[in-house]
Amino acid sequence: MAQLAVENVTLTFGGVAALSGVSLAVERGELVSIIGPNGAGKTSLLNVISGFYHPKQGRILFEGEEITHLSPHAITQRGIARAFQNIELFSGLTVLENLMLARHTHLRYGLLQAGLFYGRALAEEVRNRRLVEEVIDFMELEPYRKALVGNLPYGVRKRVEVARALALSPKLLLLDEPMAGMTLEEKEDMVRFILEIRARGTTVILIEHDLGVVMDISDRVYVLDFGQVIAEGRPEEVAKNPRVQEAYMGVEA
Numbered sequence: 001m002a003q004l005a006v007e008n009v010t011l012t013f014g015g016v017a018a019l020s021g022v023s024l025a026v027e028r029g030e031l032v033s034i035i036g037p038n039g040a041g042k043t044s045l046l047n048v049i050s051g052f053y054h055p056k057q058g059r060i061l062f063e064g065e066e067i068t069h070l071s072p073h074a075i076t077q078r079g080i081a082r083a084f085q086n087i088e089l090f091s092g093l094t095v096l097e098n099l100m101l102a103r104h105t106h107l108r109y110g111l112l113q114a115g116l117f118y119g120r121a122l123a124e125e126v127r128n129r130r131l132v133e134e135v136i137d138f139m140e141l142e143p144y145r146k147a148l149v150g151n152l153p154y155g156v157r158k159r160v161e162v163a164r165a166l167a168l169s170p171k172l173l174l175l176d177e178p179m180a181g182m183t184l185e186e187k188e189d190m191v192r193f194i195l196e197i198r199a200r201g202t203t204v205i206l207i208e209h210d211l212g213v214v215m216d217i218s219d220r221v222y223v224l225d226f227g228q229v230i231a232e233g234r235p236e237e238v239a240k241n242p243r244v245q246e247a248y249m250g251v252e253a
């Protein structure tokens with residue numbers, strides 16, 4: 001059974017189909033990339049997987065259970081986290097605070113309503129802190145942990161955005177152009193982080209424009225064009241596909 005199954009999903013905006021009949025299956029531990037020209041529907045696909053939009057047709061299963069109509073919050077709690085294309089961090093808070101806040105907002109759910117004892121809440125807080133410190137260490141953000149996010153260079157903020165998603169301890173991590181606008185060196189670092197995340201057993205779905213990177217690190221690639229999957233397969237197969245070459249003409253030199 002696939003860890004994530006998107007089945008025949010259609011999403012429309014006022015009559016315009018951002019996604020039409022999209023199906024995709026991702027196995028646990030895979031690194032799957034989604035590529036396609038601007039406006040192809042890549043971000044929309046992540047939006048329906050993470051519950052920001054609900055499809056008009058089709059369904060989405062995660063670990064065998066349907067999540068199609070769950071809220072983003074409920075989907076995060078099931079183990080799907082997302083780093084946004086447009087960085088969604090609190091610029092007036094530090095790196096550490098942003099990561100702690102992410103855990104609180106998304107995971108510490110109904111603690112008081114559940115009637116838990118203070119000691120239990122405190123123990124959970126200690127655990128949250130330890131997990132967040134691990135992520136900071138893993139993403140090599142130690143020098144910035146007390147820095148306000150708004151004061152950080154763009155490339156570091158992109159890294160914090162990925163760290164924020166990782167702080168939710170996801171089973172499936174969705175990355176929407178995590179390397180966009182980065183320098184070559186920053187990209188190389190991000191590639192290394194993504195490979196290490198996957199090596200630790202986390203499934204990764206990556207949207208990325210740099211085809212060199214995609215072909216290099218992906219187990220499989222899906223190609224979207226005009227809201228439809230036009231090709232799927234191992235990187236070398238996809239690269240040879242005439243429909244892919246056609247869709248990319250004029251987009252990638």
Ligand SMILES: Nc1ncnc2c1ncn2[C@@H]1O[C@H](COP(=O)(O)OP(=O)(O)O)[C@@H](O)[C@H]1O
Binds near residue numbers: 013042
């Ligand atoms: N919230 C929205 N409202 C209206 N149209 C949207 C919205 N989100 C996406 N679209 C449209 O859906 C299509 C796919 O967009 P998107 O998923 O952002 O593509 P990509 O990420 O591949 O560049 C585009 O035509 C875009 O204009």
Ligand SMILES: [Mg+2]
Binds near residue numbers: 042043044085
């Ligand atoms: Mg996009």
